[in-house]
Amino acid sequence: MKQRTWPHRTDNPRFTALPFDGSSVDDLAAKFARRRHHHHHQTDRSASTSASSRRVPKPPPPPPPSSSRLRSPASRWKLAPAGSPKPAPSRDFAGLPYDVLARIAASFTQSNLRAASLVCRSWNEALRPLREAMLLLHWGKRFKHGRGGAGANSEKALDSFLKGAARGSTLAMVDAGLMYWEMGKKEAAIELYRKAASLGDPAGQCNLGIAYLQVEPAKPQEAIKWLQLASAAGHIRAQYQLALCLHRGSGQDTNLVEAARWYLKAAEGGYVRAMYNVALCYSFGEGFHRNRRQARSWMKRAADRGHSKAQFEHGLSLFSEGEMLKAVVYLELATRAGERAAAHLKHVILQQLSAPSRDRVMFLADNWRALPSSR
Amino acid sequence: MATSRKVTLLSSDGESFEVEQSVAVESITIKDSIEEGSAGNPIPVPKVNSKILAKVIEYCKKHVESAKAEDRVDDEDLVAWDADFVKVDQATLFDLIRAANFLNIKSLLDLTCQTVADMIKGKTPEEKRKTFTIRNDFTPEEEEEVRRENQWAFE
Numbered sequence: 346m347k348q349r350t351w352p353h354r355t356d357n358p359r360f361t362a363l364p365f366d367g368s369s370v371d372d373l374a375a376k377f378a379r380r381r382h383h384h385h386h387q388t389d390r391s392a393s394t395s396a397s398s399r400r401v402p403k404p405p406p407p408p409p410p411s412s413s414r415l416r417s418p419a420s421r422w423k424l425a426p427a428g429s430p431k432p433a434p435s436r437d438f439a440g441l442p443y444d445v446l447a448r449i450a451a452s453f454t455q456s457n458l459r460a461a462s463l464v465c466r467s468w469n470e471a472l473r474p475l476r477e478a479m480l481l482l483h484w485g486k487r488f489k490h491g492r493g494g495a496g497a498n499s500e501k502a503l504d505s506f507l508k509g510a511a512r513g514s515t516l517a518m519v520d521a522g523l524m525y526w527e528m529g530k531k532e533a534a535i536e537l538y539r540k541a542a543s544l545g546d547p548a549g550q551c552n553l554g555i556a557y558l559q560v561e562p563a564k565p566q567e568a569i570k571w572l573q574l575a576s577a578a579g580h581i582r583a584q585y586q587l588a589l590c591l592h593r594g595s596g597q598d599t600n601l602v603e604a605a606r607w608y609l610k611a612a613e614g615g616y617v618r619a620m621y622n623v624a625l626c627y628s629f630g631e632g633f634h635r636n637r638r639q640a641r642s643w644m645k646r647a648a649d650r651g652h653s654k655a656q657f658e659h660g661l662s663l664f665s666e667g668e669m670l671k672a673v674v675y676l677e678l679a680t681r682a683g684e685r686a687a688a689h690l691k692h693v694i695l696q697q698l699s700a701p702s703r704d705r706v707m708f709l710a711d712n713w714r715a716l717p718s719s720r
Numbered sequence: 721m722a723t724s725r726k727v728t729l730l731s732s733d734g735e736s737f738e739v740e741q742s743v744a745v746e747s748i749t750i751k752d753s754i755e756e757g758s759a760g761n762p763i764p765v766p767k768v769n770s771k772i773l774a775k776v777i778e779y780c781k782k783h784v785e786s787a788k789a790e791d792r793v794d795d796e797d798l799v800a801w802d803a804d805f806v807k808v809d810q811a812t813l814f815d816l817i818r819a820a821n822f823l824n825i826k827s828l829l830d831l832t833c834q835t836v837a838d839m840i841k842g843k844t845p846e847e848k849r850k851t852f853t854i855r856n857d858f859t860p861e862e863e864e865e866v867r868r869e870n871q872w873a874f875e
Contacts, residue, residue: 436810436811436814436815437814437854438810438814438836438852438853438854439852439854439855439857441814441817442818442821444821445817445818445821445829445833448829448833449833449836449837449840450837450840452837453837453840453841457840457841457842459867460843460844460845460848461840461845461848462866463845463858463863463866463867464845464848464849464852464854464856465849465854465855465856465857465858466857466858466862468854469858469866476869543830544830545830545833545834545837577799
């Protein structure tokens, strides 16, 4: 008996291939059985004799005061009424079905999950598989990056992520999908991204959108649809990607105004390439009205965060304003980052500087550090 | 053929709602029972009272209509409409979730779950309890146990 009644189970038959580990589900069923047996121990809170299969080796907790609330997840939905009257208020969010709670918390981070688990007993129980998933996710990451003295192990990493995904964590789904993608198994990656995306995970939606752009043949309509969802949810990279799509057209009519708007959103969110593009939009009047001041401001922000082309452009601006020293620092940075066009101008200006000034420039360039960004 | 056919849904408190079949089958549960031929007419919808059923039907109607339009502009309008749709009191939200779950209407379930998720995120457990008026039924020992659970694994 599968407890999960996710509505979209019927249109995702391919998901049966994933190692859906029903063990935690069986634990749950076993716990229900045990709780019902110990109903008569209700009043005895100090000395609990009920055995518990909890991992922590402390004296097990007493059974819950009322098991009527717990009955609701156990009765499976059929069209015929289940008929279990609840003495507690019927709109009790503590009584949300377990699979609904699991779906709600599917994309929660560790900290949110822990806080939710501490709300009440039934939520704690409902979210147990997800907490297990978090653990698997954590181990998966360690395997992937080879921490704790062990070398990187992709196989184990993927295995952990898939187990986490099977327990319903969208974070694990996305990480598993990413590994598949990196291995070249694009179909499998897309399946996982899709699952995460449909559970409302913005990273899943973003990755799905990008995947649809990169597959052969590309599916720009689908891509844009998912990128829009992720962008609306505030996912910065998705906003940038969406702007790119709208800017380039990719099968849709180009929409420069929308593109510029999303570049700006992503730029405000700290995405460096978006800052550069925003500067260009303002500079050329694409999507925005021409605005030299804004263009310059955004170009500087991108330059200060390490965007090499922006460093070149900003160096040029400074040069044209007569700020030789500052200009040449940026040009030096751009040159070091590989912008050949910057090198030529840099040499020209350096000739005109005194030796101490040249030293100062090199000193500044050597000690320059990029400002933080959200990449 | 089937698009202009109407079906009648009967709420748990005995009210009838006539809807297009295309709207009714947004609910996989109803769709399955119609296809299996076990539905009968009117189709009883136990557990869902008239107030909630009316809202669910409103939701399904709107989404079926939007799917026909297929305009990107409508998409944004639909998102805004959805956002307004879930601006309801908690009791109604709760009922909508259960109805969506029971009737197996994926998009409505997604919407309502997302709404609750957003209400939950970022709050401390006590704040979460306050938001949903949930009683803390942990004993102090249990609570401590839950807090410490898995801590050892994250060193």
